[in-house]
Amino acid sequence: MLKDWKLKEIVLMSLFGVVFGIVYLVFIHFGNIWAGIIGPIAYEWMFGIWFIVSIISMYIIRKPGAAVLPETLAALIEVLLGNAVGPRLILSGLVQGLGAEAAFAATRYRHFNLAILMLAGAGSAVFSFIYGYFISGYAALDPSFVAFMFTLRVLSGMVIAGMGGKYIADGLLATGSLRGYAISRSGKGDAGA
Amino acid sequence: MKHLLNDMNPSFKFVIVTLSMIVMAFFFNPWTPLIFCCGIVLLQILFSQTNWKLWLVCMLPFAFGAFGYLWTTIVFGRASSGTIIWSSGFFDITDQQLNLALSLSFRVLAFSVLSLMFAFTTAPVKFVMSLMQQMKLSPKLAYSVLVGYHFLPLIKDEFVQIKQVHEMRNVAVKNSRWLRLTSIYGMLIPTLASSVRKAESAAFAMEARGFTGEPRTSYFRPIRIKPRDYWLSLLFSALLAASCIIGVLLEK
Numbered sequence: 001m002l003k004d005w006k007l008k009e010i011v012l013m014s015l016f017g018v019v020f021g022i023v024y025l026v027f028i029h030f031g032n033i034w035a036g037i038i039g040p041i042a043y044e045w046m047f048g049i050w051f052i053v054s055i056i057s058m059y060i061i062r063k064p065g066a067a068v069l070p071e072t073l074a075a076l077i078e079v080l081l082g083n084a085v086g087p088r089l090i091l092s093g094l095v096q097g098l099g100a101e102a103a104f105a106a107t108r109y110r111h112f113n114l115a116i117l118m119l120a121g122a123g124s125a126v127f128s129f130i131y132g133y134f135i136s137g138y139a140a141l142d143p144s145f146v147a148f149m150f151t152l153r154v155l156s157g158m159v160i161a162g163m164g165g166k167y168i169a170d171g172l173l174a175t176g177s178l179r180g181y182a183i184s185r186s187g188k189g190d191a192g193a
Numbered sequence: 194m195k196h197l198l199n200d201m202n203p204s205f206k207f208v209i210v211t212l213s214m215i216v217m218a219f220f221f222n223p224w225t226p227l228i229f230c231c232g233i234v235l236l237q238i239l240f241s242q243t244n245w246k247l248w249l250v251c252m253l254p255f256a257f258g259a260f261g262y263l264w265t266t267i268v269f270g271r272a273s274s275g276t277i278i279w280s281s282g283f284f285d286i287t288d289q290q291l292n293l294a295l296s297l298s299f300r301v302l303a304f305s306v307l308s309l310m311f312a313f314t315t316a317p318v319k320f321v322m323s324l325m326q327q328m329k330l331s332p333k334l335a336y337s338v339l340v341g342y343h344f345l346p347l348i349k350d351e352f353v354q355i356k357q358v359h360e361m362r363n364v365a366v367k368n369s370r371w372l373r374l375t376s377i378y379g380m381l382i383p384t385l386a387s388s389v390r391k392a393e394s395a396a397f398a399m400e401a402r403g404f405t406g407e408p409r410t411s412y413f414r415p416i417r418i419k420p421r422d423y424w425l426s427l428l429f430s431a432l433l434a435a436s437c438i439i440g441v442l443l444e445k
Contacts, residue, residue: 008392011340012388039262141266
C-alpha cells in the first residue's frame with residue numbers, strides 16, 4: 001500500500017496525526033465530563049470530530065490508504081501521549097478509518113466532492129457504531145435509544161467530519177502550502193466532480 | 194521487581210491489553226470487570242513505580258464517564274424482567290437492570306485502569322520501536338510517527354505563538370464560549386499550514402540522509418523478547434481468566 005507513497009506524504013500524514021491527536025484528546029476529556037451528566041449520548045453529536053483527519057488527509061493526498069492510515073496514526077499518537085482511553089484507541093481509530101476508506105474505495109478514489117466526503121463521514125460513523133455496539137455493550141440499552149444514538153452519530157459524521165473536513169482542507173489549500181500534493185494538481189480541488 | 198511492568202516488551206503489553214478489552218466486552222456481569230480492575234491495580238502496585246497522585250487525576254474524568262453510563266443504562270436500559278427494587282414516578286429499576294448498569298460502568302473503569310497501566314509503564318519511543326521490530330510495522334510509518342512525535346513540543350509552542358499574535362492584532366477578542374469555539378478554525382489553519390512545511394523539510398532531510406524505508410534486519414536500539422515477557426503475559430491471562438470465571442460463578 002505504501003509503495004507509491006512519497007515520504008513527504010507519509011510524514012505529513014503523521015504530523016496531521018499529531019495535531020489532530022491533540023484535538024481528539026481534548027474533546028475526549030470534554031466529552032467525558034459531559035458524559036457524566038448526560039450519559040454516553042454526550043459523545044454522539046460530536047462524534048464527527050474524531051473522523052475528521054481521515055477526510056482531510058484523503059482530500060489532500062488522494063491515494064488508497066489516505067483515510068485509514070492517518071486515523072490509525074492519530075490514535076497511535078494519542079496512545080503515545082499517554083491517556084486513560086489507551087491502546088484500544090488504536091483499534092477504534094483503525095475501525096473509523098476503515099469506514100471512511102470504504103466510502104472512498106467504493107467510488108474508486110476518483111471523486112472527492114462534498115457528497116463523497118460526507119458519505120465517508122457517514123461510513124466512519126457506521127463502522128464505529130458497530131464497533132461501539134460491541135465494545136461498550138449498547139445491546140443493554142433500549143433499541144429506540146440506540147437508534148437515536150446511531151442517527152445522531154451518522155449526522156455528526158456527515159456534517160462535522162464531511163463538511164467540516166472539507167472546509168478546513170479548503171482553508172489550508174488557500175494558504176498555498178499544499179503545492180505539490182494531489183489536491184493542488186486537481187485544479188479547483190474537486191477532481192472529476 | 195519494581196520495574197517488571199516497565200521493562201516488559203511493549204508489543205506484548207499492547208497485545209495483552211487489547212485482547213483483555215475485547216474479552217471483557219463479552220461479559221455482562223458486574224463482577225468480572227470489578228475483579229479485573231482490582232487485579233490490574235494490584236499488579237501495578239507490586240510490579241511498577243507509579244505516580245499515584247497523577248494516576249488519580251487521570252482517572253477522574255473517566256470516573257465521571259462511568260457514572261454517566263450507570264444512570265443512562267438504568268434509565269434507558271432495555272426493558273427487562275426481574276424483581277423491582279426501586280421505583281420512581283418515571284421508571285422502575287429491576288435487579289437485572291441494576292446489574293447490567295453496574296457491569297457497564299465497571300467496564301468503563303476496568304478499561305481506564307488497564308489503559309493507565311499501559312500509559313504509565315510504557316516509554317513512547319520504545320513502544321514504536323517495538324511495534325516496528327516485533328509487529329512488523331513499516332519503518333516508513335514508524336519513523337514518520339517518531340518524527341511527528343518529536344515535533345510535538347514545537348507544534349505546541351507554535352500554537353501559543355499564533356494565539357498571542359491573534360491577541361496582539363485583536364483577532365480573538367471573543368466573549369461568548371460559542372464564538373471562541375469558532376475561533377479554533379483561525380488557529381488550526383496556520384498550525385496545519387506550518388506542519389505541512391515541517392513535514393516537507395523533515396521528509397527531505399530523511400531522504401537526504403539515505404532513509405529508504407526498506408525493512409531492516411538489524412537495529413541501532415534492538416528491543417528484545419525475554420522470558421519475563423512470557424511470564425507476565427501468562428500472569429495477565431490468568432487474571433483475565435480468573436475474573437471471567439469468578440464473575441460468572443458469582444452471578445449465579
